[in-house]
């Protein structure tokens with residue numbers, strides 16, 4: 001049960017097959033700060049397994065080389081299916097639906113985190129971009145849902161409307177009736193997206209009349225509802241904060257988050273899950289979780305691939321050019337790469353430039369590409385300053401098209417899942433290594449694919465040392481690309 005403090009030893013939370021997973025003793029991990037930390041970190045570093053066919057529930061023979069017996073020198077555990085991990089926890093109709101949409105094998109984070117989540121422990125899910133953290137916490141949520149109850153039982157808090165729409169969509173996908181399965185009417189889960197830019201009036205009536213089982217919310221809209229006492233969190237059994245470092249980075253959101261975690265609800269009456277691909281100073285964060293009572297004292301840190309924060313399927317390149325030549329350089333690069341689908345990240349317009357009445361750099365680039373880059377008819381804009389409807393329209397258009405190019409600011413860098421994206425271009429260098437990681441992570445989002453995706457940064461020569469710093473911090477290497485223009 002989520003509400004009682006479990007006493008399960010951490011070793012028993014670990015799945016049986018992970019040879020390269022090791023438990024790191026807390027004392028060897030922590031900075032010398034008080035008090036002595038009480039939570040364990042599970043560190044997992046093992047290559048992801050290849051895919052299974054969507055129809056099979058157990059690994060086929062063709063994957064025998066992944067079984068421990070196949071290679072005595074470097075024994076690899078047998079691929080583990082999500083069904084095996086979730087059986088007995090997640091209802092059969094959700095498992096059927098999960099397989100129907102193609103989720104068969106567990107990714108590393110799913111393999112490592114689900115047993116801990118099913119035990120009721122509070123968890124910090126810390127794993128690469130595109131590694132499947134969303135499905136991980138959703139499966140846990142489905143395992144505790146009681147369809148007989150008319151109350152909000154799970155709350156997922158996300159930083160942007162776009163991510164909220166996406167997460168709600170996956171919830172609905174999994175909650176739908178699987179083909180050929182008779183389901184009682186009362187087995188359905190209601191999902192509400194309570195997001196900035198939405199019609200809160202309608203949601204207020206809905207929350208009062210017939211509370212949904214799962215709410216996906218942005219913190220602003222959620223706090224409005226809580227302050228007006230439209231609903232309370234006392235029935236919430238699981239609280240997930242997705243992209244947690246991003247949320248705690250924004251001063252606007254910090255006080256709301258603190259209230260959410262400690263005033264509107266108590267860590268003792270819920271299971272708390274934090275997720276992100278980047279948790280800078282994670283030891284400090286875990287320490288704060290306990291000290292500030294955001295989580296219970298036995299919170300577990302699931303840290304997947306800590307020595308490789310960047311997905312290994314990415315190739316990183318950089319290209320040096322004079323600042324005045326960046327539009328032309330990008331055009332040559334696109335003509336050379338001919339990307340199936342890509343995202344071009346542009347820096348935010350400065351306040352000074354806005355005041356001077358200059359057009360945003362995103363708009364300038366979009367117009368330039370529409371005029372000069374004929375290979376892609378589908379070039380779209382996604383930026384902070386667009387209104388909510390225009391942003392939603394851009395994203396849904398992208399999802400329906402075969403090939404696309406998106407000119408975006410960092411709003412598109414967090415959590416957005418467009419698995420067809422093969423190329424990322426940093427037209428402007430991101431401001432921090434964490435921003436680089438999240439931009440780069442918008443590609444390489446097919447967990448079991450061998451396909452290499454490419455991240456290219458267009459830099460001025462004086463920016464090389466900044467990129468080098470990101471390489472050191474994130475432990476990846478960038479190759480220089482020279483174009484003969």
Ligand SMILES: Nc1ncnc2c1ncn2[C@@H]1O[C@H](COP(=O)(O)OP(=O)(O)OP(=O)(O)O)[C@@H](O)[C@H]1O
Nearest residue numbers: 103105107129130131132133134135277415417445
């Ligand atoms: N077990 C699985 N098998 C196949 N595909 C999966 C599996 N789990 C997740 N995926 C797919 O992988 C992609 C990335 O998943 P998800 O969005 O959950 O990543 P994430 O870890 O939350 O990434 P980010 O940190 O960037 O938000 C999605 O397209 C999802 O459908």
